Amino acid sequence: METGKYGLPLDVKYCKECTRSNQRPAVTQEFLQNQNQKKKFVIFDEKGLCGGCTYNHIKNNKINWNDREKELLDLCDKFRKKNGEFDVLVPGSGGKDSILVAHQLKHKYKMNPLLCSWSPTMITEIGKKNLKAWIDIGFKIEFNKVNKELHRILTKLSFLNLCHPFQPFIIGQKNFAPKIAQKKNIQLVMFGEHDAEFGSDLERWDQPSMNINRFTHDKIDYNDLFLGGVQLNDILKKYNFTIEDIDDYLPIETEVFNSNKIEFHYYSYYKKWNFHDNYYYAINNSKFTPQKERIQGSYDKYSSMDDKIDYLHFYTYYIKFGMGRATAASEQEIRAGVINRDEGISLVKRFDSEFPSKYYNDFLNYMQINDKEFKEVIDRSRPDHLWEKVGSDWKLKKPIWESD
Numbered sequence: 001m002e003t004g005k006y007g008l009p010l011d012v013k014y015c016k017e018c019t020r021s022n023q024r025p026a027v028t029q030e031f032l033q034n035q036n037q038k039k040k041f042v043i044f045d046e047k048g049l050c051g052g053c054t055y056n057h058i059k060n061n062k063i064n065w066n067d068r069e070k071e072l073l074d075l076c077d078k079f080r081k082k083n084g085e086f087d088v089l090v091p092g093s094g095g096k097d098s099i100l101v102a103h104q105l106k107h108k109y110k111m112n113p114l115l116c117s118w119s120p121t122m123i124t125e126i127g128k129k130n131l132k133a134w135i136d137i138g139f140k141i142e143f144n145k146v147n148k149e150l151h152r153i154l155t156k157l158s159f160l161n162l163c164h165p166f167q168p169f170i171i172g173q174k175n176f177a178p179k180i181a182q183k184k185n186i187q188l189v190m191f192g193e194h195d196a197e198f199g200s201d202l203e204r205w206d207q208p209s210m211n212i213n214r215f216t217h218d219k220i221d222y223n224d225l226f227l228g229g230v231q232l233n234d235i236l237k238k239y240n241f242t243i244e245d246i247d248d249y250l251p252i253e254t255e256v257f258n259s260n261k262i263e264f265h266y267y268s269y270y271k272k273w274n275f276h277d278n279y280y281y282a283i284n285n286s287k288f289t290p291q292k293e294r295i296q297g298s299y300d301k302y303s304s305m306d307d308k309i310d311y312l313h314f315y316t317y318y319i320k321f322g323m324g325r326a327t328a329a330s331e332q333e334i335r336a337g338v339i340n341r342d343e344g345i346s347l348v349k350r351f352d353s354e355f356p357s358k359y360y361n362d363f364l365n366y367m368q369i370n371d372k373e374f375k376e377v378i379d380r381s382r383p384d385h386l387w388e389k390v391g392s393d394w395k396l397k398k399p400i401w402e403s404d
């Protein structure tokens, strides 16, 4: 197959059922990413469906959800401790999904969950409120204690080198739960959405547990690992940080990890996941609140709103892959049966390209870059096969509303 920038397929195709295109990378081991790496991409099936929609059919037609709940009861029985110790770790941020998982495990399945949260890079007011709403259900929580200056530098490098400012957060968050589980001697970690919900790792749709290579590495060699597209040794030397500082971002050695026998499960394997229903569950069972106004770049009021960097993340995604925040929201709402594909396409046309101006100055101040540097990164990250310049404006060459 002929490929363009980032190894993207040159032939842009849209899913027949939702708003997603084939220009989307598969989940990757972030700590191996550098500028030259070609990504792996999700492929559509023979009916022209993206992985998320393929899984949606499996979810609605193939899975017996009563049997799956029985599996969950067995899992809880296997791990439940009766001595008052925590028996399950629930990672999250206080979004609707993590509220549902923790609340049900505690109240419906009588587990004793400990929460853990990797703090947002720049938390928003609504993010603070909802994090509190999560804890206030009646939980204890572990927060990460990251070197903030290192996190700032990594975010900046990730933006400048990879146009991927969310990378340090993604890496830190992935490693955090396994590390807390080890430290606290908790044998079960419960994540929310199975990757198959997004169409990644589709071959593992009938497996309840996570592929641990997300946060493990066979042999940790600092020459092999990259953060923000820069080799680890170079970061340590240039910015004068120590291994202790950077440890939060390092994968765990597979052998060391396996000796702990911790299991990582997805809640959405056991319970039919509908992110729209999760929203109502969170509203009804906690003090979770949506944002008052529409989220910039989208039309919804309740997804990924706890970190200012989220807004930039979705915008850079739009630049690199031609799909922004309204695409992400609409593809899920279409599968959940809340809107139809035509409505999704209109929403994408209207909101996907919206610039995240609300927090723009915060991004620049945080990364200590200026407007010109920001724009240079954005423009050099646009793949030629997706973008063209018309006058002074950039336009998508093949947007969904012009495709058949």
Ligand SMILES: [Zn+2]
Pocket (backbone or CB within 6 Å): 015, 016, 017, 018, 019, 020, 049, 050, 051, 052, 053, 054, 331
């Ligand atoms: Zn689809």
